[in-house]
Amino acid sequence: MPEQEAAEQHGVPEREIGDFLHRRREQIAQRWADETFFRSVFTVSREEAVDAGRTLVDALAQVAASGRVTDPEAAGFSQVREQLVRMCAARSRAGLTPSEVSRDVAALRPPVVDLLVAELRDAPEQRLRERSNLLTVLMGTLRVVVMEAALSENQALIDRQRMQLMEMATPVIKLWDGIVAVPLIGTLDSARSQVVMETLLESVVEQQAHFAILDITGVPTVDSLVAQHLMKTVAAARLMGAECVVSGIRPAIAQTIVHLGLDLGSVVTRASLADALAYALRKLGADIVPPSSHGAGER
Amino acid sequence: MTGGFPQHAAGHVPVLRLGDVLLVTLQGDLHDSAAEQLQQDIGEAIAAHRSRGVVIDVSGVEIVDSFLGRVLAEIAAKAELLAAQTVVAGMRPAVAITMVELGLTLPGLRTALTAEEAVRGFGGTDPVLRTARTRLGSP
Numbered sequence: 001m002p003e004q005e006a007a008e009q010h011g012v013p014e015r016e017i018g019d020f021l022h023r024r025r026e027q028i029a030q031r032w033a034d035e036t037f038f039r040s041v042f043t044v045s046r047e048e049a050v051d052a053g054r055t056l057v058d059a060l061a062q063v064a065a066s067g068r069v070t071d072p073e074a075a076g077f078s079q080v081r082e083q084l085v086r087m088c089a090a091r092s093r094a095g096l097t098p099s100e101v102s103r104d105v106a107a108l109r110p111p112v113v114d115l116l117v118a119e120l121r122d123a124p125e126q127r128l129r130e131r132s133n134l135l136t137v138l139m140g141t142l143r144v145v146v147m148e149a150a151l152s153e154n155q156a157l158i159d160r161q162r163m164q165l166m167e168m169a170t171p172v173i174k175l176w177d178g179i180v181a182v183p184l185i186g187t188l189d190s191a192r193s194q195v196v197m198e199t200l201l202e203s204v205v206e207q208q209a210h211f212a213i214l215d216i217t218g219v220p221t222v223d224s225l226v227a228q229h230l231m232k233t234v235a236a237a238r239l240m241g242a243e244c245v246v247s248g249i250r251p252a253i254a255q256t257i258v259h260l261g262l263d264l265g266s267v268v269t270r271a272s273l274a275d276a277l278a279y280a281l282r283k284l285g286a287d288i289v290p291p292s293s294h295g296a297g298e299r
Numbered sequence: 300m301t302g303g304f305p306q307h308a309a310g311h312v313p314v315l316r317l318g319d320v321l322l323v324t325l326q327g328d329l330h331d332s333a334a335e336q337l338q339q340d341i342g343e344a345i346a347a348h349r350s351r352g353v354v355i356d357v358s359g360v361e362i363v364d365s366f367l368g369r370v371l372a373e374i375a376a377k378a379e380l381l382a383a384q385t386v387v388a389g390m391r392p393a394v395a396i397t398m399v400e401l402g403l404t405l406p407g408l409r410t411a412l413t414a415e416e417a418v419r420g421f422g423g424t425d426p427v428l429r430t431a432r433t434r435l436g437s438p
Contacts, residue, residue, distance in 0.1 A: 232396075
């Protein structure tokens with residue numbers, strides 16, 4: 001008989017946790033406000049931190065009441081997700097890694113469990129263990145939600161920066177009538193070199209350029225992939241009726257290319273952009289002469 | 300009934316004679332039969348007019364496949380045997396990229412930015428040199 005009575009008294013454990021959180025809302029929020037996760041984000045006033053804590057407790061209570069303590073997609077979390085993203089953003093701006101943020105969130109658990117233990121001091125040990133396990137699971141789920149928020153924030157940042165990189169990757173410069181140049185800077189991957197190739201070929205049409213100079217002074221390393229992209233660009237430019245010159249190959253890179261056994265035989269190469277420009281001008285029929293032979297009177 | 304005007308199927312590509320250069324303008328799709336007919340026409344025209352060059356204007360071609368690449372290479376090889384030089388002119392960037400991706404870099408084939416330039420190139424020594432001289436009056 002006492003067992004049955006106990007079962008009735010307990011009701012659904014999840015709902016009981018929800019009730020507990022609801023009842024102790026104020027106390028929990030006050031304690032959380034002193035934890036690093038809240039204190040370091042809401043630096044202006046403590047009241048603000050307590051307020052954020054209350055919202056979070058409410059969300060957890062709702063999740064517990066709905067019985068989906070292991071589900072990070074539970075309806076209750078969606079209300080606080082935005083707030084968590086904001087808090088994570090503040091933490092990562094302060095230079096914290098996601099795992100450090102996760103540790104901060106883990107620190108929110110002990111105060112709540114302490115309160116639960118204090119409340120169930122006189123209850124049977126099995127019941128206490130069951131409840132505190134459930135609460136731990138719930139806090140673990142919260143940790144997953146926070147991690148997700150932190151990672152999505154980081155991903156958004158990476159996407160933004162990738163876009164910026166693409167935008168500034170490929171300025172095509174007109175050096176002379178019929179000569180265009182692209183100074184390549186940074187590591188070339190296939191997405192970037194595709195953009196480079198497209199913009200260069202577009203400008204060949206636009207400027208009616210006979211020569212296109214690919215300057216790789218700013219490219220730190222050349223591997224077989226980069227070399228392949230260069231060859232492709234050169235071949236495509238040739239098909240359109242323009243000649244491609246690759247310039248800015250530093251001695252170290254030349255060494256690497258030879259060691260890799262890459263054949264750039266069909267590509268015109270020059271040591272510097274100036275040399276490439278001189279080559280193109282000469283091919284166009286212009287000659288660069290020092291001012292002395294030009295006649296002093298003209299200048 | 301037709302006499303000097305042979306009947307041509309749809310998609311026929313005309314071969315125009317400009318002095319001692321032949322001009323061929325490709326537009327849109329080139330079907331197998333049309334391509335074969337074109338190769339034959341070009342061969343006959345070179346032999347008949349003793350042309351020095353063939354200019355193939357591909358500025359109207361927006362989609363390319365390996366077939367077109369092979370046709371261009373074959374025309375060039377055939378013209379070469381008849382002592383005429385083939386120049387492909389006005390290839391679009393997207394087409395050039397596709398050709399390279401397909402591995403059709405057409406080595407040994409001459410190219411030019413526009414048909415005008417390609418035709419002009421046969422009047423002198425080198426298309427690039429000639430056009431450049433006329434252009435370089437001002438920087």
